[in-house]
Amino acid sequence: MNKANKLSRRTLLKGIGLGAGAAALAACAAPPAAPSAPASQAPAAPEPTAAPAAAGPVEIIHWGFTGGLGKTEEKLATMWNEMQSEVKVTLQVQGNYEETAQKLTAALAAQQGPDMVLLSDVWWFKFFRAKALMPLNDLIKEQGIDTADFVESLWNEGVRKGVQYWIPFARSTPLFYYNADMLEAAGLPVRGPETWDEMREWAPKLVKKEGGTTKVAAFAHPGAASYVAWLFQCVIRQFGGRYSDQDFNILLTQPDSIRAGQFYQDTVNKEGWAIASQDVTKDFVTGLTATAMMSTGALAGVLRDAQFKVGTAFLPKEKFFNCCTGGSGLAILATTPMEKARAAIKYIDYATGNDGGAFWSQNTGYMPVRKSTATSESYKAFFEKVPQAKTAVEQLPLTEAQDAARVFIPGGDQIIGKGLERILIGNEPVEKVFTEVKAILEKEAEPVKQDIAAMG
Amino acid sequence: MSDVIRIVRRDWREWLIFIAFVGPNLLLFGIFTYYPLAQNGVLAFTDYNLITRSGRFTGLRNFETVFGSTQFSKILANTFVFTTVSVALLLGLGLMIALLLNQKLRGRNAARSILFSPTILAGAAIAIVWIYIFDPRFGFIYAILRPFGIVAPKWLTDPNWAMPAIIIVYVWKNLGYATVIFIAGLQAIPRELYEAARVDGAGAFDRFWHVTLPGLSPVMFFLVVTTILSSFQAFDIINIMTKGGPVNATNTLIFHLYELFFVQSSAGRAAVVALLLFVLMMVVTLLQVRYLERRVSYA
Numbered sequence: 169m170n171k172a173n174k175l176s177r178r179t180l181l182k183g184i185g186l187g188a189g190a191a192a193l194a195a196c197a198a199p200p201a202a203p204s205a206p207a208s209q210a211p212a213a214p215e216p217t218a219a220p221a222a223a224g225p226v227e228i229i230h231w232g233f234t235g236g237l238g239k240t241e242e243k244l245a246t247m248w249n250e251m252q253s254e255v256k257v258t259l260q261v262q263g264n265y266e267e268t269a270q271k272l273t274a275a276l277a278a279q280q281g282p283d284m285v286l287l288s289d290v291w292w293f294k295f296f297r298a299k300a301l302m303p304l305n306d307l308i309k310e311q312g313i314d315t316a317d318f319v320e321s322l323w324n325e326g327v328r329k330g331v332q333y334w335i336p337f338a339r340s341t342p343l344f345y346y347n348a349d350m351l352e353a354a355g356l357p358v359r360g361p362e363t364w365d366e367m368r369e370w371a372p373k374l375v376k377k378e379g380g381t382t383k384v385a386a387f388a389h390p391g392a393a394s395y396v397a398w399l400f401q402c403v404i405r406q407f408g409g410r411y412s413d414q415d416f417n418i419l420l421t422q423p424d425s426i427r428a429g430q431f432y433q434d435t436v437n438k439e440g441w442a443i444a445s446q447d448v449t450k451d452f453v454t455g456l457t458a459t460a461m462m463s464t465g466a467l468a469g470v471l472r473d474a475q476f477k478v479g480t481a482f483l484p485k486e487k488f489f490n491c492c493t494g495g496s497g498l499a500i501l502a503t504t505p506m507e508k509a510r511a512a513i514k515y516i517d518y519a520t521g522n523d524g525g526a527f528w529s530q531n532t533g534y535m536p537v538r539k540s541t542a543t544s545e546s547y548k549a550f551f552e553k554v555p556q557a558k559t560a561v562e563q564l565p566l567t568e569a570q571d572a573a574r575v576f577i578p579g580g581d582q583i584i585g586k587g588l589e590r591i592l593i594g595n596e597p598v599e600k601v602f603t604e605v606k607a608i609l610e611k612e613a614e615p616v617k618q619d620i621a622a623m624g
Numbered sequence: 625m626s627d628v629i630r631i632v633r634r635d636w637r638e639w640l641i642f643i644a645f646v647g648p649n650l651l652l653f654g655i656f657t658y659y660p661l662a663q664n665g666v667l668a669f670t671d672y673n674l675i676t677r678s679g680r681f682t683g684l685r686n687f688e689t690v691f692g693s694t695q696f697s698k699i700l701a702n703t704f705v706f707t708t709v710s711v712a713l714l715l716g717l718g719l720m721i722a723l724l725l726n727q728k729l730r731g732r733n734a735a736r737s738i739l740f741s742p743t744i745l746a747g748a749a750i751a752i753v754w755i756y757i758f759d760p761r762f763g764f765i766y767a768i769l770r771p772f773g774i775v776a777p778k779w780l781t782d783p784n785w786a787m788p789a790i791i792i793v794y795v796w797k798n799l800g801y802a803t804v805i806f807i808a809g810l811q812a813i814p815r816e817l818y819e820a821a822r823v824d825g826a827g828a829f830d831r832f833w834h835v836t837l838p839g840l841s842p843v844m845f846f847l848v849v850t851t852i853l854s855s856f857q858a859f860d861i862i863n864i865m866t867k868g869g870p871v872n873a874t875n876t877l878i879f880h881l882y883e884l885f886f887v888q889s890s891a892g893r894a895a896v897v898a899l900l901l902f903v904l905m906m907v908v909t910l911l912q913v914r915y916l917e918r919r920v921s922y923a
Contacts, residue, residue, distance in 0.1 A: 270886045273674045294889060298675030381775050383761065391781070393867040444781050444870070446755075456761055579888035586695075586872065593783060594871040604694060611689075612888075615671070 225256040226511040228504075229282040231268055233338070234261045236469060240531045247527065248518055255511040265291060265496060276300055276501075283504040284512040288496040289570060290581050292326070292334045295499065297619050302500040304332045307513040317538045318520075321493055321567050329623075333499060335516055336537040338528075340465040340495035341567050342399050343560050344484065348477035350374060350384070350458040360459075360481020364406070364431065367459075367484055371441035374458040387435060387442040388457035389592055392585030394448065397574055398494055399461045400588055402483055404428040405490035405568070411584060412573035416613040420573075420602040424487070429598035431486075433591045444592045464560040465495060467533025471556065480556040482563050491567045495534060522546075533557065535564050577612045584609070661902070667895035674891055686892040690884075690900075695872050703876040706791060707855045713795045714851050715844070718802030723836075725803065726810045736807070740800035747797060747860030754793045755780065755865055783873035786866050790874050793861050798854075802847055809843030810836070841920040849912055856905055877901050 232241045238261045245257040262268040265288035272295070275281040287295065295301050308315065315323060318336065326334030344360040351358050354373040361367040371386035390396045397411075404410060409425030412418045419425055435442035445451045452460045453473040461483065462470070470478055483491050498519070500512050518524040520537050526546045529536045536542040542561050551558040574580045587605035590596045668686055672679030690696060725736055742750060757764040758779035766776040779789040813836065821831050837844075859878050862868060868875035868883065875883075877897055885894035 266887065273886075273889065276675050277677060295675060298673060300675050379773070379775060381760070391867075391869055393869060446781055454762070578890070582883075582887055586869075589869060589871045593781065608693075 225253055226507055227256045227258060228284055228508050228512050228515065230257050230259050230512075230515070231262045231272065231282045231285040232259050233286060234263050234267075237338070237465070237532055240528065243531075244519060244524055244528050245515075248515060248524065255514050257515050269294070276503075279503070281501050281503060283508045284498055284500050284515070286338065286496050287334065287499050289325070289494055290575050292497065292499055293576050294578060296328060296333050297616070300502055301333045302502045302504060302509060304335065304500065304513065305330075307500075307509060308332060310510070311513045311517050313513075313517050317540050319535070319537055319539060319564060321569055322535070322537050325493060325569050326497055326499075334497040335499070335520060336495075337498045337516070337520055338465065338496045338532070338534045339493060339537055340463040340534055341491050341493055341560065341563060342402055342461045342483060343464045343467070343563065344459065344481040345452060345462055345466075345470060346459045346479045346481065347452070347455065347457075347474075348479040350455070350476070351479075354458075358479065360479070361484045364403075364484045364486050368439070368441075371439065375441050382440070382443060384455065385441065385443040385451075385457045386459060388445040388448045388451050388460045389432070389436065389442055389588075390445060390448045391593075392582055392589050394446075395494075395581065395585065396588045396592075397581045397584035398492070398570075400428070400432060400584075401492050401571060401574060402461075402490050403432065403486075405492070406483070406486040406488055407431065408487045411571035411580075412609070414572050416572050416577070416610075416617055418573055418606045418609045418613075420606045420609075421599065426598050426602060428486075429588075429591055429602055432588065433595065433598055436592050437595045444589075463494060464533050464535060464557075467554075467557060467560065468531060469533075471554065478556060480559040482559065482566075489566065491563055492570050493567050494570070526550075530554075530557070533560070536561065573609050573613070576616055577609055578616070579612065580609060583612065664895045664898050664902075667891055668899050670892050672891040672895075674889060679892065682892065686890075686896045690893050690896045695875065698872050699875050699877060699880050702787065702872070702874065703856070703878075705787060706794075706858070706874075706876055707852060710791050710794050710798075710855050710858075711848070711851045713791070714798055714802045715847060717795070717799055718806050718847070719840075721799070721803045722806030722810055726807055736804070740804055742797045743800040743804075745797070748864050750793065750797055751861045751864035754789075754796075754861075758789055780866055781870055783871050786870060786873040790862055790865060793865065794855070794858055797861070798851070802851065805843055805847055806840065809840045812843075813839035845912070845916055845920045848916065849909060852908055852912075853905055856901060877904075 230245065232238060238259075242259050242261075245259045249256050260282065262271050268286060269288070269291040272281060272285055272287075276298075281300075292301070315332075319339075322336035322339045323332075326332055326336065346358075346360055348358050351370075351374075354370070356370050356373060361370060367387070374384065374386035375382060376384040390399070401411060404425055407424050407428035409422050409428050410419040411425075412420075436444055443451075443457065445457065448457070448460050448462055449466050449470065451457045452462065453470055453475075455476065467480070482489065498516050500509050504512065519528060522538065522541050522544055525536060525538060525541050526544060528534065529541070530546070530550050536547065541547060542564075547561075551561075574584060577583070584605060587601050590601045591598055667679075669681055669683060670679035671682045671686075721739065725732055725739070729735075760766055760776045760778045760781075763776065765779075769776050777785040779785045817835050817839070818831055821835050826834065857878055858876070859882065862874050862876065862879050863882070866874045868879045878901065881894050881897040881901065884890050884897060
């Protein structure tokens with residue numbers, strides 16, 4: 169009896185817990201739909217305007233960045249809200265790219281999504297495949313956005329069959345960062361290495377060991393969770409290999425791809441000048457690694473936190489130079505009413521344009537997505553102040569769109585990333601790992617290929 | 625004949641009372657436990673897409689993919705290691721500390737509160753603090769080991785150390801809970817039993833073995849069941865500290881479920897793992913009820 173009591177009470181509690189958990193989850197996922205009371209600050213009293221906006225501004229809910237980037241994004245939205253009275257953008261912070269996408273998935277299932285959302289390079293396609301994103305061509309035309317002004321490699325990534333679904337906003341590329349003080353102290357030229365061979369020559373002078381442990385590494389690789397597959401994508405191409413072509417043929421086991429994998433492995437396990445780091449940005453600003461490849465989006469944070477002179481350079485070459493695009497863009501959801509979609513495209517025009525876009529990229533390190541922004545007066549002044557940003561902008565025209573295997577196969581980034589972890593940390597034979605990763609990618613690509621074929 | 629009718633009628637009345645008492649409970653379970661469970665079972669046989677909210681029947685393909693993946697045996701082994709080691713440590717250390725704190729010592733109450741406090745802290749916050757403690761180059765452990773010339777392991781980036789690191793944090797967080805339950809159990813053992821044992825000439829060890837342990841058996845049974853079940857579900861610490869890495873070294877069934885669902889957006893495969901977790905927990909609990917509870921004495 170005693171036991172029965174205990175058990176049933178426990179199971180009941182579990183049941184209640186589940187119910188409460190589900191309710192809490194639902195509460196997390198659902199955006200406060202059109203708040204009846206002003207959420208943060210009271211909107212300015214309706215001013216008499218010439219515009220026929222009798223019912224007040226159109227409010228759009230925008231899911232965006234978290235943390236420091238979120239604060240800058242918030243400022244951008246506030247600047248917009250203050251400069252006009254037709255469209256009011258309410259930014260809702262949702263977390264990192266993965267969390268935002270996860271919450272959007274849940275919100276769509278509950279039919280309570282936002283109007284506009286920031287989606288990363290690997291996530292937008294999933295929502296496109298599920299027909300959750302609005303085709304934007306007509307809106308873009310209506311708004312009169314000069315599409316030719318956008319950097320081609322960035323703009324074209326959001327186009328499927330001539331239709332735009334995803335507009336570049338927080339777009340980044342990998343960039344080579346170096347600790348200028350360390351290079352100088354080691355008697356090396358204060359610049360980035362031209363080639364990986366040069367990096368190899370420099371490395372022993374940068375590494376500092378103490379009783380068997382590496383105190384300072386010459387270079388740091390991130391783990392799977394921090395997009396090692398994004399950075400290695402450039403390196404594999406520099407060596408002449410690739411993850412895949414755009415038709416999902418996986419090219420990981422080609423000799424040059426394996427050579428690149430071998431190089432990565434050797435940097436840590438044989439030559440010992442690079443480390444596998446849990447947080448590359450932290451390790452770089454705290455002086456635990458002399459150089460690293462990181463996103464241009466990390467630039468503002470690195471410059472703020474580093475206590476030494478930071479330099480930036482193009483990525484090193486091997487057979488070729490290569491640098492891939494990355495980061496995120498803005499999309500309008502297919503469920504958004506036309507009135508709100510029109511309002512959203514106005515904001516997108518501003519946020520990617522010469523005023524808003526310049527403010528955004530100068531304060532974060534993301535790329536100016538329009539060519540006219542990069543050549544504007546404001547950018548000339550900015551480069552004077554922050555010369556490190558100039559490297560990134562100069563590298564931008566040389567960038568290439570990413571491989572289908574990473575961005576279009578569901579979980580592709582993590583599948584490749586985990587393979588790279590096995591090579592870097594597990595020290596497993598490169599060819600064996602790449603062969604296995606290839607098989608997984610080929611299997612996961614099947615439904616995507618079918619969907620694309622079905623879409624015509 | 626009339627006897628039969630009477631029995632049937634009485635049965636019928638008892639049934640009504642039974643339903644009246646059990647009905648509301650069953651309804652709640654039905655809605656919040658059994659319905660999702662059945663739904664999950666269906667999901668496992670489809671390629672359900674959360675965004676479009678549609679899916680096709682795919683037979684056993686999800687099972688083949690999940691069980692056939694090269695990392696699956698590693699994930700199962702991780703789950704087993706994590707559960708057995710952390711439960712053993714929780715019970716062993718919990719009992720030792722409970723015995724200590726059950727003595728009339730100075731500062732006993734303060735010690736109990738301090739020990740219990742990690743239990744009520746959020747797992748995510750604890751995980752972030754421990755990332756700094758484990759940092760092999762400027763962390764707390766590094767600072768302690770350095771004067772002795774010992775090289776601190778790369779706790780979270782070395783596949784051999786990541787699992788121990790996770791277990792340490794998990795045990796640290798939950799030790800207070802086990803201890804408090806043990807203390808309650810110890811205090812419920814009648815004093816007279818110890819006095820009688822003493823009169824019979826039992827030494828400290830005999831008193832522990834023949835009085836304390838049997839007296840604690842109901843509490844021990846409760847703790848074994850609950851700690852095993854909750855260790856199967858340990859997610860927050862793993863997600864914050866290692867994300868199942870490096871190289872799947874800390875990838876457990878529950879984390880794999882999350883990965884499949886939220887990273888790979890594969891609801892069907894996640895449902896397969898959920899089903900497996902359910903079956904595993906059910907079997908473990910049934911085995912415990914069947915074999916362990918026999919040895920429990922509800923004195």
